[in-house]
Amino acid sequence: xxxxxxxxxxxxxxxxxxxxxxxxxxxxxxxxxxxxxxxxxxxxxxxxxxxxxxxxxxxxxxxxxxxxxxxxxxxxxxxxxxxxxxxxxxxxxxxxxxxxxxxxxxxxxxxxxxxxxxxxxxxxxxxx
Amino acid sequence: xxxxxxxxxxxxxxxxxxxxxxxxxxxxxxxxxxxxxxxxxxxxxxxxxxxxxxxxxxxxxxxxxxxxxxxxxxxxxxxxxxxxxxxxxxxxxxxxxxxxxxxxxxxxxxxxxxxxxxxxxxxxxxxxxxxxxxxxxxxxxxxxxxxxxxxxxxxxxxxxxxxxxxxxxxxxxxxxxxxxxxxxxxxxxxxxxxxxxxxxxxxxxxxxxxxxxxxxxxxxxxxxxxxxxxxxxxxxxxxxxxxxxxxxxxxxxxxxxxxxxxxxxxxxxxxxxxxxxxxxxxxxxxxxxxxxxxxxxxxxxxxxxxxxxxxxxxxxxxxxxxxxxxxxxxxxxxxxxxxxxxxxxxxxxxxxxxx
Numbered sequence: 001x002x003x004x005x006x007x008x009x010x011x012x013x014x015x016x017x018x019x020x021x022x023x024x025x026x027x028x029x030x031x032x033x034x035x036x037x038x039x040x041x042x043x044x045x046x047x048x049x050x051x052x053x054x055x056x057x058x059x060x061x062x063x064x065x066x067x068x069x070x071x072x073x074x075x076x077x078x079x080x081x082x083x084x085x086x087x088x089x090x091x092x093x094x095x096x097x098x099x100x101x102x103x104x105x106x107x108x109x110x111x112x113x114x115x116x117x118x119x120x121x122x123x124x125x126x127x128x
Numbered sequence: 129x130x131x132x133x134x135x136x137x138x139x140x141x142x143x144x145x146x147x148x149x150x151x152x153x154x155x156x157x158x159x160x161x162x163x164x165x166x167x168x169x170x171x172x173x174x175x176x177x178x179x180x181x182x183x184x185x186x187x188x189x190x191x192x193x194x195x196x197x198x199x200x201x202x203x204x205x206x207x208x209x210x211x212x213x214x215x216x217x218x219x220x221x222x223x224x225x226x227x228x229x230x231x232x233x234x235x236x237x238x239x240x241x242x243x244x245x246x247x248x249x250x251x252x253x254x255x256x257x258x259x260x261x262x263x264x265x266x267x268x269x270x271x272x273x274x275x276x277x278x279x280x281x282x283x284x285x286x287x288x289x290x291x292x293x294x295x296x297x298x299x300x301x302x303x304x305x306x307x308x309x310x311x312x313x314x315x316x317x318x319x320x321x322x323x324x325x326x327x328x329x330x331x332x333x334x335x336x337x338x339x340x341x342x343x344x345x346x347x348x349x350x351x352x353x354x355x356x357x358x359x360x361x362x363x364x365x366x367x368x369x370x371x372x373x374x375x376x377x378x379x380x381x382x383x384x385x386x387x388x389x390x391x392x393x394x395x396x397x398x399x400x401x402x403x404x405x406x407x408x409x410x411x412x413x414x415x416x417x418x419x420x421x422x423x424x425x426x427x428x429x430x431x432x433x434x435x436x437x438x439x440x441x442x443x444x445x446x447x448x449x450x451x452x453x454x455x456x457x458x459x460x461x462x463x464x465x466x467x468x469x470x471x472x473x474x475x476x477x478x479x480x481x482x483x
Binding site for chain 1: 144155156159160161346350414415435436443462
């Protein structure tokens, strides 16, 4: 929990968002979330070109134990999905903040990013 | 919350603990998939002390089991071995599935943890007419050591009776109050040891030192699913009869004079029309889960248990379906029709893929 990259912001439901240098947003799930889920075996990603709304379900992640919805931290148009996840969904377990990202989007309202939790606030929320 | 005598040992190992029918139990210690493979490839050890253990005293115990148990206890009465079967109500509904052990002229019974109260009352109610006393052994714990190397590891444990090496599949023996049985819930060779809780920690510690991997309830579920073994409450309930629950083979009507509870109801069931539990393998990407709808050319059904199979590396499940299914069918997952194959529920037999 101590090594959350400082440039990420979070939903309380464990999704992270990062602003890239070109202004796009990368989205994934937290280290805490992957630990709760256990071994991840399948991910259903949104379609490229699809519009997603903030805090609505955009993807599904399945561990051996259960299926969970992944909510989008921001609204926008999906421009890329992580091609590695189709055959190696377990990289979400091993690298939740880097190789295990889910999708990228062109945000429609950057104000939504500011409303997300900081790494510190997210960590506190997880401990409650 | 109830705790087993190994609760501290689990927490010390860093297990993720969950509430399982009011018992605080380890769901996994490291990775469910790694734990699963440890059982298939070497040896794993499980704390299953949440299960209910009953002994019986006095009276006509054989007649008692002949009445309450749908399998015929006479199969094991002249032998030191275990028998699996169902406890039925008068309507033929499954109250529970259980194992009865018989060795050195004593019976011991192990049934599920969620049905403990119901079963105890049921045993006590029916024991009266046979003069049998029901003794719940909440002072007992259960260890399962399972996998191709399980027997070798067990024989190296100090205090284990070396005669366990001679037990056949489903064979069992008492050693004092301890019971050893060559049974399990994984589709692997191994033993289950019912042992006084005060002695369980030292067996557990030794097994770990000998290289047995601790296995949580998560991997226990994927292992039993691959072996095609029903989970009570999930694959069958009181609403189901044995013929639609893959338990027809445990219904023994060979002795026409034996009147067991539920027999009359079972005789009125047309088995040619009963649904069946069948194994299913998902041929597309995704994971089968309980409740998903299944269809085939001549009927439909529902997924009872579904998960990812670490051994087959695809998703498998048990489904209760109408008869008439052939090789393949469809499953509805989040509004998408995906392809499944129907197979024997025993995906894994003696550690090997069989489908």
